[in-house]
Amino acid sequence: MMKTLRLSIIAFLFLPLVLQAEDIPFEFERADHEQRYKELVDELRCMVCQNQTLADSHAPLAQDLRNEVYRMIIEDQQKQDIVDFLVQRYGDFVLYKPPLKNTTLLLWFGPFLLLLIASAVGFSLVRSRAKVVPEELNQAQKERLRQLLDEQDSNKAS
Amino acid sequence: MQLRYVLPLLIFVGLVILFVVGMQMDPRRVPSPLIGKPLPEFDLAQLHDQTQSLDKSMFLGEVVLINFWASWCVSCRYEHPILLEYARSGNASIYGMNYKDTRSDALNWLKEYANPYRLSAFDPEGRTGIDFGLYGVPETYVVDQKGIIRYKHIGPISQEDMKNKIEPLVEELKAQTKSN
Numbered sequence: 001m002m003k004t005l006r007l008s009i010i011a012f013l014f015l016p017l018v019l020q021a022e023d024i025p026f027e028f029e030r031a032d033h034e035q036r037y038k039e040l041v042d043e044l045r046c047m048v049c050q051n052q053t054l055a056d057s058h059a060p061l062a063q064d065l066r067n068e069v070y071r072m073i074i075e076d077q078q079k080q081d082i083v084d085f086l087v088q089r090y091g092d093f094v095l096y097k098p099p100l101k102n103t104t105l106l107l108w109f110g111p112f113l114l115l116l117i118a119s120a121v122g123f124s125l126v127r128s129r130a131k132v133v134p135e136e137l138n139q140a141q142k143e144r145l146r147q148l149l150d151e152q153d154s155n156k157a158s
Numbered sequence: 159m160q161l162r163y164v165l166p167l168l169i170f171v172g173l174v175i176l177f178v179v180g181m182q183m184d185p186r187r188v189p190s191p192l193i194g195k196p197l198p199e200f201d202l203a204q205l206h207d208q209t210q211s212l213d214k215s216m217f218l219g220e221v222v223l224i225n226f227w228a229s230w231c232v233s234c235r236y237e238h239p240i241l242l243e244y245a246r247s248g249n250a251s252i253y254g255m256n257y258k259d260t261r262s263d264a265l266n267w268l269k270e271y272a273n274p275y276r277l278s279a280f281d282p283e284g285r286t287g288i289d290f291g292l293y294g295v296p297e298t299y300v301v302d303q304k305g306i307i308r309y310k311h312i313g314p315i316s317q318e319d320m321k322n323k324i325e326p327l328v329e330e331l332k333a334q335t336k337s338n
Contacts, residue, residue, distance in 0.1 A: 047293050060258070061294060064284050089198075089291035091191040 026070045033073050040069050040082060045094050053096065190291050190310045197224075197305045198289040205256050205264055205278035212253070212279040214305055221331045223252040223324070224299040225275070226287060228259045229267035231295040237314035238271055244320060245274040250328045254278035257287050257295050300324060302331045 028034035038055075044065070046057035054062050054069070065086070072082045086094045098104045137145065192198070197214050204210040225241060227234040245252050254275035256264045261280060268278070281287060290299065293312060300309040309327055311319060 061284075061292075064288060068288060088191060089288060091189065091291070 026066075028073075033076075036079055037070060037073050040073075040079060041066060043096050044069075044083075044086060045096055047090055047094060050093075190307075192291050192307050193310060195307060197299070197301055197307055198286075200279070200286045200289060202255075202279035202281055202286060205254070205261065205268075205280045208261070208280070212277055216277070217251065217253060217301075218305050219303050221250050221303060221328050222276075222301050223250055223328075224255060224301060225252055226255045226257045226281075226290070226292055226295045226297045228257045228295045229263040230259065231257075233314040234296045235271070237296055237316070238274070240315055240317055240320050241274040242272055244325075245276075249325065250332075251276035255286065255290075256280050256282075257292070258282060258284045298324070300327055300331070302334075 026037065028037065041055035042053050044054045046052045046054050046059055046062040046065075048059040048061050049057050052062075054065055068085075069082055072085065083095070092098055092101075092104070098107060100108055199214070201211055201213045204212050223241075223244075241252055244250070252275050254277070256278055259280075259282065261282075264278070264280070268275075279286070284292070290297075291310075296314050298311040298315055299307050300311075302308050308331060309323070311324065315324065
């Protein structure tokens with residue numbers, strides 16, 4: 001009884017692996033076409049559920065766009081042409097990897113800028129901490145220190 | 159007060175402001191690359207009469223709204239009375255694009271809720287939808303006299319959207335050609 005339960009729970013956990021999107025599997029006669037298709041649907045964003053690629057999405061629009069990509073590949077259109085077709089209609093946002101443009105400069109270099117700022121702050125913090133030099137003891141304190149050390153030494157000796 | 163105590167507070171307040179603004183932005187509102195571009199070519203059968211076709215030459219020269227809708231689309235029902243009222247005002251014609259629907263469902267829907275469209279095209283495969291960069295239904299495009307897309311509204315049109323965005327834009331576009 002327990003064993004069946006355990007097995008079925010394990011089987012249940014593997015369910016997401018089996019339930020991949022790809023509602024209609026496409027047939028390709030040429031291996032390079034199939035390769036091109038796989039590359040494209042992994043690089044293009046589903047515009048309805050925006051954090052999924054076309055390959056992952058179950059949205060009807062994603063299925064339509066997969067059909068469209070398939071149709072164009074069968075017509076032997078090149079990758080760039082297909083990407084252009086979709087960018088023309090849906091904008092750069094359809095690309096998971098945005099092109100380097102004036103409007104995307106911050107997107108591309110923002111993280112490096114933040115890293116630069118963070119390391120500058122970190123560096124100056126470390127520097128300012130290193131500068132803290134312990135204060136010089138005054139005469140009376142030095143005297144007291146010597147006394148304490150002497151006491152300790154004599155305690156050890158005895 | 160020392161800066162080192164105030165600074166974390168300032169950073170925190172800044173972050174809160176960023177989050178609040180970010181949460182109020184709709185990620186679906188991605189600017190369409192088609193704004194300012196000519197309406198894509200299409201040639202579809204009409205919904206009411208499949209022997210007739212509908213293409214953009216039929217409304218070039220006037221400012222029109224193009225509304226993608228479907229009988230299965232719940233939020234289309236929400237914007238329907240607003241479209242109907244606008245169509246009855248006579249300010250601009252609305253052309254319907256029936257998206258991924260069946261002819262009989264679409265016709266029944268229009269019969270049941272009244273028809274705001276001057277003409278409707280039938281796009282059962284959603285192929286024309288892709289050419290329009292459509293995400294889903296409803297979506298509405300404002301097209302000027304030269305067939306240039308001036309505005310795209312994603313999702314249902316509310317009363318406010320109609321009053322504050324679409325109506326003024328249509329009037330502005332109509333005034334522009336009169337002065338030319």
